[in-house]
Amino acid sequence: MAQDRPGEVSRKTFLGIVTGGIVAAIGAVVGATGLAYFASPAFKSESEDWVDIGPASAIKHGVPTKVDFTQRRRDAWDVIEQRSSAWVVTSNGADFTAFDPRCTHLGCPYRWDADKKEFLCPCHGGVFNEQGQVVAGPPPRPLDRYFVKVEKGRLLIRPLVKRAIA
Amino acid sequence: MSASNDGGPRGWLYERTGVDRVWDALFARKVPEAQGWVSWLYTLGSATLFVFVLQAVTGTLLAMNYVPSPDHAYDSVRYINTSVVMGHYLRGLHHWGASAMVVLVGLHMLRTYFMGAYKYPREGTWMIGVLLLVVVIGFGFTGYLLPWDQKAYWATMVGTNIAGQTPFIGPYLKKIFRGGPEMGAATMTRFYALHVLVLPAIVGALIMGHLFLVVWHGISEPPTRAADADAEKEPGR
Ligand code: HEM
Ligand code: FES
Numbered sequence: 001m002a003q004d005r006p007g008e009v010s011r012k013t014f015l016g017i018v019t020g021g022i023v024a025a026i027g028a029v030v031g032a033t034g035l036a037y038f039a040s041p042a043f044k045s046e047s048e049d050w051v052d053i054g055p056a057s058a059i060k061h062g063v064p065t066k067v068d069f070t071q072r073r074r075d076a077w078d079v080i081e082q083r084s085s086a087w088v089v090t091s092n093g094a095d096f097t098a099f100d101p102r103c104t105h106l107g108c109p110y111r112w113d114a115d116k117k118e119f120l121c122p123c124h125g126g127v128f129n130e131q132g133q134v135v136a137g138p139p140p141r142p143l144d145r146y147f148v149k150v151e152k153g154r155l156l157i158r159p160l161v162k163r164a165i166a
Numbered sequence: 167m168s169a170s171n172d173g174g175p176r177g178w179l180y181e182r183t184g185v186d187r188v189w190d191a192l193f194a195r196k197v198p199e200a201q202g203w204v205s206w207l208y209t210l211g212s213a214t215l216f217v218f219v220l221q222a223v224t225g226t227l228l229a230m231n232y233v234p235s236p237d238h239a240y241d242s243v244r245y246i247n248t249s250v251v252m253g254h255y256l257r258g259l260h261h262w263g264a265s266a267m268v269v270l271v272g273l274h275m276l277r278t279y280f281m282g283a284y285k286y287p288r289e290g291t292w293m294i295g296v297l298l299l300v301v302v303i304g305f306g307f308t309g310y311l312l313p314w315d316q317k318a319y320w321a322t323m324v325g326t327n328i329a330g331q332t333p334f335i336g337p338y339l340k341k342i343f344r345g346g347p348e349m350g351a352a353t354m355t356r357f358y359a360l361h362v363l364v365l366p367a368i369v370g371a372l373i374m375g376h377l378f379l380v381v382w383h384g385i386s387e388p389p390t391r392a393a394d395a396d397a398e399k400e401p402g403r
Contacts, residue, residue, distance in 0.1 A: 030223060033252045033259075037227050040251035076231070077238060077245035 049073060050149070050156040053086065056093065057153065064089045064112045064119070064130065066101065071159060084159055086146055087112070087119070089130060098157045099132055100144035119143070191381060198387045207281070208385065210274035215373070217267050221305075224260040225362065232312070234358035236351050239314035264306055271302050283386040291379040294372055301369045308361040311354065322357075323349060 053069040068085045087099040099119075103110050108123035118135060119128040127136040132143035147158040180186040200208060231250055233242045246253040275295060278284055284292035311322040326349070330340035345352030 030220065030259075033256055034223060034227055036252045037250055037256050038230070040253075043251065076249075077233070077241035 048158070050158055053088075053155050053157055055153055056090075056096070056150045056155045059088050059090050059093075059096070059155070061093055062091055062130075063114070064099075066112070067155075069159075086157060086159065087143075088148070088155065094150075096148045096150065096155065097132070098146040098148040098155075100146060102144075103139060104134075104141050104143060105137070105139040195381060195384065197385045200388050204388060207277040210270060210277050211380070214267065214270040214274050215377075217263050217270060218369070218373070221260060221263045221267060222366070224256050224263065227256055228260055229362060234312065234354045236314060236354060239312060239354060243313045264309060267302055268306055271299055275299060281386065282389050285386075288379070288383050288386060291376060291383065294376045294379065298369065298372050298376060301365055301372065305361065305365050305369075308357040308365065311357045312361065314354065319349070322353065326353075 049071075051069060051071045053067045059065050059067075064087050066085055067088050068083065071082045071084060072079060073082065085101050087101055089097045089099070101109055103121040103123065103126050105121065105124060105126050108121050108126075110119045110121040110126065110128070112118075113120050117130060119130075119132075121127070121137065121139070125137045126134070126139040128139070128143050129135050132145065134140075134142060149156050197208070228246065231242055231246045231253070233239055243257070246257055248254075250256075278292065278295070284295075307322075307325060311318045326340050326343045329343055330336045332339055341347055343353075343356075344350075345356040
């Protein structure tokens with residue numbers, strides 16, 4: 001490469017700098033665009049949708065009830081119908097709790113034992129009480145809960161969002 | 167030129183890989199001197215190469231949200247346009263880049279033709295160029311179907327019908343293009359595989375061959391008028 005005289009920039013060096021600058025500018029625009037596109041899922045928030053799962057009066061006081069429901073929701077460009085369920089518990093018909101129907105150990109579906117008044121998991125013998133607390137077995141934490149509310153006598157839950165145990 | 171006696175990490179790398187010599191061969195090679203606007207014509211091949219790289223980058227990103235199936239293609243493209251950050255812009259780049267690619271390849275071909283750059287010893291560069299032209303058009307044809315809108319559907323209908331007019335083998339060609347007797351799901355997956363797997367592999371190999379020959383032969387001199395050339399040969403005249 002031709003050596004520049006001190007205090008002077010040769011035509012070649014100048015063109016090299018200009019070319020490098022243009023390359024850097026194009027690279028920055030395309031790079032930033034591509035990065036934003038690639039990372040855009042990070043800026044998406046969880047679905048806020050409340051799902052109507054039936055009349056609140058259908059839940060007997062003190063008897064955990066498994067409610068099956070079909071949820072229509074957007075899955076990116078698709079709209080899917082997803083069947084899922086929740087165990088709903090109320091002691092007074094006003095305050096409701098909705099449990100994720102999967103055991104917190106390894107995800108098996110548990111059932112309510114009306115005689116023992118406990119949730120029993122068939123897979124590894126996990127036991128939870130009516131409040132979802134672990135009574136026995138390997139589950140590491142209480143049953144997961146969904147947000148739930150009553151509006152005009154209908155039970156609404158948000159099945160995609162887990163609620164932290166208060 | 168070689169910096170292999172440079173003590174730093176650069177020298178270490180150069181000594182072991184020779185990338186400095188590769189760099190020099192590609193970017194510090196001698197090119198003929200051309201005057202005025204004519205010199206810009208020599209940039210058309212590089213411009214094509216640039217747009218090709220842009221198509222590869224934007225296409226890869228589009229593939230992250232695109233589904234090649236009749237029941238999802240249109241919605242997934244709309245999703246890119248409306249719900250993905252910078253998706254509309256990125257798709258725009260790929261869309262306009264596709265047209266720019268065809269225009270630039272055409273202009274580049276015209277420049278090498280009218281300057282006689284295809285002549286001995288550069289016939290190989292020209293022949294690979296002809297294959298590149300076919301592949302670029304193939305990219306355009308297969309890509310046009312993918313949004314699965316009315317334009318895409320009918321353009322591919324027409325295109326495959328034209329293939330069907332080929333004597334003797336036409337009906338078979340048409341079915342091969344369509345992946346069956348009718349246009350549908352199998353047409354889309356077929357076009358998609360060609361567009362993102364087959365054609366990129368082919369074009370990559372062809373571009374490497376093309377560029378190797380360009381560097382190997384060096385760029386041809388701009389043509390001169392016969393009278394000037396004669397004058398050069400016989401300086402006394
Ligand atoms: C993907 C498509 C293509 C790319 C990326 C490409 C790239 C290039 C580049 C970077 C050069 C050197 C700079 C220049 O002369 O412009 C070149 C030279 C050349 N190209 Fe292409 N090219 C493509 C398609 C074609 C086509 C379609 C033809 C003709 C059928 C062609 C024929 C030639 C010839 C003959 C040369 C030698 C020019 C000379 O030595 O003066 N290329 N190409
Ligand atoms: S999955 Fe329920 S106890 Fe293991």
